[in-house]
Amino acid sequence: MTDRYALIGNPVAHSKSPWIHAEFARATGEDIEYGRIEAPLDGFAGAVDAFRRGGGKGLNATLPFKEAAFRYCEGRVTQRAAAGQAVNTLHFRTEAHGDNTDGVGLVRDLSGNLGLDLEGKSLLLMGAGGAAQAVVGALLDAGAGSLVIANRTVAKAQALAARFPGVIACGYDALEGRVFDVAINATSAGLSGEAPALPKGILGKGTLAYDMVYGRETAFLAAARSAGARACDGLGMLVEQAAESFFVWRGVRPETRLLLQKLRGG
Numbered sequence: 001m002t003d004r005y006a007l008i009g010n011p012v013a014h015s016k017s018p019w020i021h022a023e024f025a026r027a028t029g030e031d032i033e034y035g036r037i038e039a040p041l042d043g044f045a046g047a048v049d050a051f052r053r054g055g056g057k058g059l060n061a062t063l064p065f066k067e068a069a070f071r072y073c074e075g076r077v078t079q080r081a082a083a084g085q086a087v088n089t090l091h092f093r094t095e096a097h098g099d100n101t102d103g104v105g106l107v108r109d110l111s112g113n114l115g116l117d118l119e120g121k122s123l124l125l126m127g128a129g130g131a132a133q134a135v136v137g138a139l140l141d142a143g144a145g146s147l148v149i150a151n152r153t154v155a156k157a158q159a160l161a162a163r164f165p166g167v168i169a170c171g172y173d174a175l176e177g178r179v180f181d182v183a184i185n186a187t188s189a190g191l192s193g194e195a196p197a198l199p200k201g202i203l204g205k206g207t208l209a210y211d212m213v214y215g216r217e218t219a220f221l222a223a224a225r226s227a228g229a230r231a232c233d234g235l236g237m238l239v240e241q242a243a244e245s246f247f248v249w250r251g252v253r254p255e256t257r258l259l260l261q262k263l264r265g266g
């Protein structure tokens with residue numbers, strides 16, 4: 001019998017996840033179906049319960065439900081989900097189990113697809129919301145030499161950094177004069193056509209500038225490109241986190257490189 005999975009979020013209409021999982025299923029021969037569920041903003045738990053009653057095996061949770069998905073699992077979460085207090089992968093057995101594949105997705109994109117060894121590198125992470133929270137642990141585990149979290153609201157960066165030994169928090173102004181190997185934009189600024197207010201000179205020729213947003217040239221990526229930095233969007237992270245979710249559910253790891261090429265129109 002075909003096992004059912006879906007993406008739950010609001011909105012979900014334009015997500016590439018159903019297409020990606022359909023491709024993974026075809027390539028691996030796994031008999032799954034992957035749909036999309038647009039849940040009301042105040043109706044996450046009810047929508048998940050209904051999906052489970054219908055026999056659903058697992059869900060990916062996206063904005064704005066990753067924290068709600070974490071709460072839904074009532075503590076049955078992996079360590080990497082607990083670290084970010086957010087769940088993007090729900091797995092239903094008798095009870096609901098939660099995992100988070102975003103951090104490993106970002107690290108695999110940086111290291112595998114973009115060829116960047118994070119060991120010893122200086123990293124700047126912009127943002128301190130859910131997207132940033134989900135990746136700090138994985139970046140540190142990958143061997144980052146140093147990690148600075150910068151955010152418009154400095155107190156939020158401080159609260160996040162305080163959970164991880166050695167991580168420094170600051171506002172954008174305080175970055176003046178700093179140089180980083182990798183600068184990761186985990187803010188939602190790009191969705192409203194804005195970029196974090198970085199001082200001049202932060203992004204340069206030796207920097208890999210990464211925006212977790214995909215499918216559009218954000219103001220951050222445009223600024224990075226014009227400063228001579230290597231600019232990358234978050235499409236590879238999307239594919240890699242999907243592959244890891246697929247592995248969590250099915251125990252089979254799909255190949256990602258060709259699929260990513262296909263998505264980029266290559």
Ligand code: ATR
Nearest residue numbers: 127128129130131132152153156187188189194196
């Ligand atoms: P997400 O789950 O996508 O991280 P979030 O929790 O609402 O969403 O967090 C949004 C992040 O983007 C925050 O770090 C926010 O900064 P503040 O904490 O100061 O609000 C950041 N952000 C949003 N718009 C921004 C902008 N125009 N410039 C800089 N940072 C912005």
